[in-house]
Amino acid sequence: xxxxxxxxxxxxxxxxxxxxxxxxxxxxxxxxxxxxxxxxxxxxxxxxxxxxxxxxxxxxxxxxxxxxxxxxxxxxxxxxxxxxxxxxxxxxxxxxxxxxxxxxxxxxxxxxxxxxxxxxxxxxxxxxxxxxxxxxxxxxxxxxxxxxxxxxxxxxxxxxxxxxxxxxxxxxxxxxxxxxxxxxxxxxxxxxxxxxxxxxxxxxxxxxxxxxxxxxxxxxxxxxxxxxxxxxxxxxxxxxxxxxxxxxxxxxxxxxxxxxxxxxxxxxxxx
Amino acid sequence: xxxxxxxxxxxxxxxxxxxxxxxxxxxxxxxxxxxxxxxxxxxxxxxxxxxxxxxxxxxxxxxxxxxxxxxxxxxxxxxxxxxxxxxxxxxxxxxxxxxxxxxxxxxxxxxxxxxxxxxxxxxxxxxxxxxxxxxxxxxxxxxxxxxxxxxxxxxxxxxxxxxxxxxxxxxxxxxxxxxxxxxxxxxxxxxxxxxxxxxxxxxxxxxxxxxxxxxxxxxxxxxxxxxxxxxxxxxxxxxxxxxxxxxxxxxxxxxxxxxxxxxxxxxxxxxxxxxxxxxxxxxxxxxxxxxxxxxxxxxxxxxxxxxxxxxxxxxxxxxxxxxxxxxxxxxxxxxxxxxxxxxxxxxxxxxxxxxxxxxxxxxxxxxxxxxxxxxxxxxxxxxxxxxxxxxxxxxxxxxxxxxxxxxxxxxxxxxxxxxxxxxxxxxxxxxxxxxxxxxxxxxxxxxxxxxxxxxxxxxxxxxxxxxxxxxxxxxxxxxxxxxxxxxxxxxxxxxxxxxxxxxxxxxxxxxxxxxxxxxxxxxxxxxxxxxxxxxxxxxxxxxxxxxxxxxxxxxxxxxxxxxxxxxxxxxxxxxxx
Numbered sequence: 145x146x147x148x149x150x151x152x153x154x155x156x157x158x159x160x161x162x163x164x165x166x167x168x169x170x171x172x173x174x175x176x177x178x179x180x181x182x183x184x185x186x187x188x189x190x191x192x193x194x195x196x197x198x199x200x201x202x203x204x205x206x207x208x209x210x211x212x213x214x215x216x217x218x219x220x221x222x223x224x225x226x227x228x229x230x231x232x233x234x235x236x237x238x239x240x241x242x243x244x245x246x247x248x249x250x251x252x253x254x255x256x257x258x259x260x261x262x263x264x265x266x267x268x269x270x271x272x273x274x275x276x277x278x279x280x281x282x283x284x285x286x287x288x289x290x291x292x293x294x295x296x297x298x299x300x301x302x303x304x305x306x307x308x309x310x311x312x313x314x315x316x317x318x319x320x321x322x323x324x325x326x327x328x329x330x331x332x333x334x335x336x337x338x339x340x341x342x343x344x345x346x347x348x349x350x351x352x353x354x355x356x357x358x359x360x361x362x363x364x365x366x367x368x369x370x371x372x373x374x375x376x377x378x379x380x381x382x383x384x385x386x387x388x389x390x391x392x393x394x395x396x397x398x399x400x401x402x403x404x405x406x407x408x409x410x411x412x413x414x415x
Numbered sequence: 416x417x418x419x420x421x422x423x424x425x426x427x428x429x430x431x432x433x434x435x436x437x438x439x440x441x442x443x444x445x446x447x448x449x450x451x452x453x454x455x456x457x458x459x460x461x462x463x464x465x466x467x468x469x470x471x472x473x474x475x476x477x478x479x480x481x482x483x484x485x486x487x488x489x490x491x492x493x494x495x496x497x498x499x500x501x502x503x504x505x506x507x508x509x510x511x512x513x514x515x516x517x518x519x520x521x522x523x524x525x526x527x528x529x530x531x532x533x534x535x536x537x538x539x540x541x542x543x544x545x546x547x548x549x550x551x552x553x554x555x556x557x558x559x560x561x562x563x564x565x566x567x568x569x570x571x572x573x574x575x576x577x578x579x580x581x582x583x584x585x586x587x588x589x590x591x592x593x594x595x596x597x598x599x600x601x602x603x604x605x606x607x608x609x610x611x612x613x614x615x616x617x618x619x620x621x622x623x624x625x626x627x628x629x630x631x632x633x634x635x636x637x638x639x640x641x642x643x644x645x646x647x648x649x650x651x652x653x654x655x656x657x658x659x660x661x662x663x664x665x666x667x668x669x670x671x672x673x674x675x676x677x678x679x680x681x682x683x684x685x686x687x688x689x690x691x692x693x694x695x696x697x698x699x700x701x702x703x704x705x706x707x708x709x710x711x712x713x714x715x716x717x718x719x720x721x722x723x724x725x726x727x728x729x730x731x732x733x734x735x736x737x738x739x740x741x742x743x744x745x746x747x748x749x750x751x752x753x754x755x756x757x758x759x760x761x762x763x764x765x766x767x768x769x770x771x772x773x774x775x776x777x778x779x780x781x782x783x784x785x786x787x788x789x790x791x792x793x794x795x796x797x798x799x800x801x802x803x804x805x806x807x808x809x810x811x812x813x814x815x816x817x818x819x820x821x822x823x824x825x826x827x828x829x830x831x832x833x834x835x836x837x838x839x840x841x842x843x844x845x846x847x848x849x850x851x852x853x854x855x856x857x858x859x860x861x862x863x864x865x866x867x868x869x870x871x872x873x874x875x876x877x878x879x880x881x882x883x884x885x886x887x888x889x890x891x892x893x894x895x896x897x898x899x900x901x902x903x904x905x906x907x908x909x910x911x912x913x914x915x916x917x918x919x920x921x922x923x924x925x926x927x928x929x930x931x932x933x934x935x936x937x938x939x940x941x942x943x944x945x946x947x948x949x950x951x952x953x954x955x956x957x958x959x960x961x962x963x964x965x966x967x968x969x970x971x972x973x974x975x976x977x978x979x980x981x982x983x984x985x986x987x988x989x990x991x992x
Contacts, residue, residue: 282707284689285672289638316690323691323848324672326638343601343788343824344750346838352974356952381675381842383639384603385428386750386824387460387757396641398431404952404974 147231153224157217164217168210175203269294270305279310284320287312288327296336297328325380333369333376337411338393342382348389349404354379356404357392357411375411419449419493422467423481424525426456426610427642428603433482434464440483441466444490455611457525458758462507467525468493479507512755515774517736517762519744520604520720524611524758529646532653535614541659543726547622548661555626556582559722562730563742568594568678568715569790569819570895571741571808577712580702581627584710589629592706592713593620594683595636595643598675599791600842602822604746605716607758609636609643612720613650617666619719622726624664627712632666635683637673644670675792675846679894680705680713682848693848694894715820717746737763741808745818751788751825752779761806768802771825782827786910790819792839792846793899795906796832815906817899831928832911833918837865839903843896853891857884858900865904869929871991873919881908927988930973934992937964940985947977947986 182196273290277283287310291302303317321327339345339354357363357377361370369376385391388400392410399410423429423438441451459465462479466489469475478489485505491498518524527534535541547555560575581589593616597605609616620632636644651666660666669687676682677692680701686692687706705711721743725733734742741763747770750756754776761770767787771777778784786796795816797804804810811818826835844858861884864877885901885908892898908915917923924932937947943961955970956977966977966986978986 280689282687282689285686286669289670289672312689319691320672320689324674326671326673341600343791343822343838344756346600347751347824347826347830347835349975352972352976355972356974359953380639381598381673381846382600382602383427384597384606385431385460386601386603386748386822388428388431388463389750391431398427400428400431403950403979404976405950 147228150224150227150231154221154228157221157224161214161217161221164210164213171206175199175206179203265295265299265301267302267305270302271309274306274309281311281316283310284312284316285324288317288321292327297331300329333373335375335395335411337375337377338380338383339377340383340385340389340391340393341379342384342386342389344386344389345382345391350390352404353390353392353402353407356407360408418471420469421445421449421451421490421493422454422469422525423451424456424463424465425453426607427640428460429456429463429465430642432463436483437464437466437481437486440486441490444487445494448494449490452528453530454527455524455529456607456758458521458607458760459507459509459512459755460757461753461755465507465525477507477509478505480505511776512757512759512774515765515769516760517744518760519724519733520608520615520717520746521612521758521760522724523615524607527612529611529613530649532614532650532657535612539727540614540723541618541654543723544618544621544625544659546726547625552582552626552628555622555726558726558730559626562725562733563737564718564721564725564733565741565808566715567717567721567745567820569793569817571818574714574718577702577714578623578626580700581629581710581712584627584703586710588631588707588709589627590706590709590711591620591624591627591629591632592683592687592711593632593634593716593719594678594680594713595634595640595716596671596678596683597637597640597716597820598678598846599793599820599822601750601788601791601824602748602820604748604758604821606637606640606643608716608720608746609640610646613643613647614654615720615723616647616716617650617654619714619722620666621660621664622722623712623714623719627710629712630663630665632664633687633706634666634668635677635687636668636670638670639673644668674848675842676848676894676896679896682894683713684711691848693850694896696893717821738805738807738810741806745806745821747806747821747823749775749823749825751823752782752827752830753777753825754779763807764805766803766805767797770806770823771802775825778825778827782829784825785828785830786826786832788816788824788826788835788903789822790817790899790902791822792843793817793895793902794819794822795902796826796835796910797906798910801910815902815909817902829926829928831869831924831926832907832914833865833868833924834926834928836904836907837862837869840865840900843900847896847900851892851894851897853888854893854897854900857888857891858897860884861888861901861904868915868918869924870931871918871922871929873915875919877919878908878912878915921991923991925990927990929990932992933973933988933990934968935966935971935973935977936987936989937966938985938987939963940983942983942985944982946980946982950976950980952976 179199182199185192186196273287277286292298298321307314341350361375363370383391383393385400390402391400421441425434445451464481466478466481488504492501556578559578564574565571566574595605624632634647648668671677674692677686679694682692682694684706701711701713736743744760744762746760749759759774784799786798788796797814797816801814804814808818840862844862847854847858849855864881867873885905888901889898914925917925927933941963945958945960948956948958953970953972955967956964
């Protein structure tokens, strides 16, 4: 409401200033003509000098009055404009949408709806985490880690809520969540299979293990989750179990000394 | 209680090899007759799960690759007199593996239960911290300086000098950070120390905090090490409960989020501040201006783990170990094509050959030792003919590799050096934070060249371009990641240039590893046993008993399984195909 009143004041001030300027132009033109005529007459008749002086004083007074008027109007305009800006309803902060995977986009660029819409997300957890980790920018990573641990990925709604509650900006969230490999912006399968690709696992054939798992789970090229959304495969840098290479970690359980033939056994009873 | 103590190693690797089932079997079999204790790993990862039995008046018995059945037998052997003579147990002789080692950092690993502070206290734990409390901080710094301890994270900067610089800062707020972001693929020293002996690291960190006058200590630990995080959190809780750090020090654990570059100190600080972990120009060094602008001392896990030992035994005892420029011991993660892999701690100055052949027991399957990869993606490959190089901060860099944090991956004749270079480039390329152009784009171009070579599409001028890029990337990058990223390429080009040339000119992979350049073939030595047909995951070998097998090239994925299972060495790799 205050915002609207301030807006009206701004408009009135601007209108007054504009009108004042127009009046000044017209008045100055008229007075110039009068002064020029008087000066002509004074040259012929020195007795009219007093009239000329009076005319010039009138012009000076007019200018003085106008300057005062304009000063006041400008002051009001500045205050009203400031009030107007402060009272503006804030534009909602937006998190940049994650670009759709190539597979989900038709040539025309329109996203294809795959499967059902994401289920409603309970954001109470986000409030809880923020209360625990604090609202400063340095809490960004612990908050994201907690969200990821809870929802198993970073849902956009949850990130938006974090921005509302804390000093963390959408830019920081986007930057941080895309920088670290542990953060995921898309949902995962029921189980996460982390295939170690450390040096020792590489020389022991981690590539073959990954290929075999992908083939067995029928994971398409460019995807990381199988069609039934049971397993998501991630290639990780090193799980630190180098003497058991090659190693695969299914959720929290680690299996070592695998071969392509035994790789799928590591999936255990989930497969 | 008969005084029998049974220890079972339950670090991540022990758990991965089935240690928990063994523990349960031991507990069930022992009943009340023996005490079963879960300890950290003693480093003998090649024979995990490991069980140690201690009896009063008898030597320690060590068993490896224990299963639930043999666990029952072990309990019987040590608790029933009539089973005393049984010999059907998986006993392991630890002498060849442990004999040459000198344990300072790992002295408690495999000996104590990491979840119980009393066990650490019983082995002289927190004595060093108490001793320091009676000294001036300057005196503590002087001891560390005198010991000659150098940063174990890889660069080898003298720890004492870093501490002295931290002490000299006059700011009211200071921080100490323990860098446990062990990102090098192929290294797991920090994981094991944090899992098996967390109090040692806390004690080292508390001493560092006292020495420079910090009130907050942060342990930055990789998220891939959930057990380490759990054990350290528990250790902090127990130590605080006992009031061991006094009132002046607060310790907290922060988990990494998966970025290799965060091992770099300035990147680590950015990560702790909640941003992208990108390094910045030094100076100012973190010890002058670090976390939230305050002086921040950052030390590696292993460096801090050395500190309590030095304070307890004196600087002279530590300095008496090692070489002129590198004092004390170094922990290595020995892995790859080695017979006895695991975690070892050796005095500085030992040669690489001694480590590989004596401690590690040589190469698996009697194949030829080709090279050792040291220092992970920042390091290089040291060829077999330079294996007499001593482990020393000044000697190793002369080969073009670096000491690094302690990853040591042994390669044999079946490992292709071009493929190794490509592997590390892929890693650094993916982990480059993108700040410096040379690192961001230079590594990408190098990787493209290596990918091309491995696919048999190398060009004649590729080697010249690679050499040029090696130089540009190392000179044009801000932090250690970029400066050292070309090392794996530079060292393999230097020592194994012939392999690169074979890839380019002959389209041949001499090690038979690059899948695009090889083909598998069954030789006349085949007896038709069908083992390979059974092992083939894609069914490229038809099941034809008593006939010479054939491999369908179109189906074959070059996974090497058939060659591994063949008893008669009748599967060979042909290159060029």
